[in-house]
Amino acid sequence: MEILKKISILFSIFIIFSSCTKDDVEENVEIASKTYQLQSANGYSVSGTARFINNSNGTISVELNLTGTPSNAMLPAYIHSNTAAETGPISISLVTASGETGESFTTFNTKDDGTQISYQQLLNMDGYLTVRVDSNNSQIVAYVDIGQNELTQNTTSYTLQEVDLDGVLGNITFTERINGEALAVFNLSNLPSGGSHPAYIYSGDLANAPGSLIYAFNNVDGTTGKSFSNIAEDENGNPLLYQDLLTIDAYVDVVLSETTTNYHLAQGNIGSN
Incomplete structure (x- = not known):
């Protein structure tokens, strides 16, 4: 009789433990x-x-x-x-x-x-x-x-033409992020290999250059022809977002070096121009 009572108690404890495990331990899904x-x-x-x-x-x-x-x-x-x-x-x-x-x-x-x-x-x-x-x-x-930096499907490209160095050609592409900022990507060919070339956005039309500096990109790699920049504000700290770039009165200028800014590798109007 005593043995049966102990077995009954152990069985009850097992049932309670099993019930708690099943009901109280939440499965991670x-x-x-x-x-x-x-x-x-x-x-x-x-x-x-x-x-x-x-x-x-x-x-x-x-x-x-x-x-x-x-x-x-x-x-x-x-x-x-x-x-x-x-x-x-x-x-x-x-x-x-x-x-x-x-x-x-x-x-x-x-x-x-x-x-x-x-x-x-x-x-x-x-x-x-x-x-x-x-x-x-x-x-x-x-x-x-x-x-918030994820890229959307909204994108626009502008052709850049050779200026002082024959054969340089390509484009700059702006892609909107979900936060409204823009990724700017240069794709240029026939640049001086091994160089690092500054690039800028200036105000106004190319026909009336030079304009005022609006934005400085990360330098373009002469070997790959690539440059990647995030655009969120201009050089004065004012917001400059993807939608602004579609209507801006400006042009892009890629130059030979920081000390030779009067030697232009590629240029092109953007925005409203």
Whole structure:
């Protein structure tokens, strides 16, 4: 009889424990997600996706699926502050991606400095994500602007013509971010290889040049013909957004160097001109 009583008590405890486990322990499930497309950089062929996941327990997961990764490589990944064009400090360190699988999965609810971050805050972040070639090399192999810096489908291009150096040609493209700012990208060919060439927006029409300085871009790389700049305000600190660039009375000027600004490599009217 005593043995039966003990068995009955143990069975009751098991039932209560099982019931508590089933009802009280909340399963962590995916509530929502957003996927960003990474683009390759610095001549590498690495691309893929970064999926941000909102978990029911209040954490965030970032899932990387990369293609074109060297099979024997380990590729660190980070979320930074600012835009990729401006560059900025690391805010969140992600789990290193395997070159063999191209995969990485990180779950967190704080930044590297211990500050709490929610899924919605991450989607509103002034940030960008990078994948690096290895732990000993800071060179970026793939990246994407995230949060408020995400690029929209709104884009406009202007042709730039040769001036003092024969054969220089290309364009500048402005793309709107969801926060209204603009990414400016130069694509020029036949520049002096190895050079670094300043570029500016000046007021007025080219026919009446020179105008007043409105904005200074990041220098154009003479070897690649590329330059990436984020435009949010002019040189006086006044707002200068994507929609402003569509109607601005101005022109773009690419020059040989900081000390040879009277040697013009490429120019073109923009906005209302």
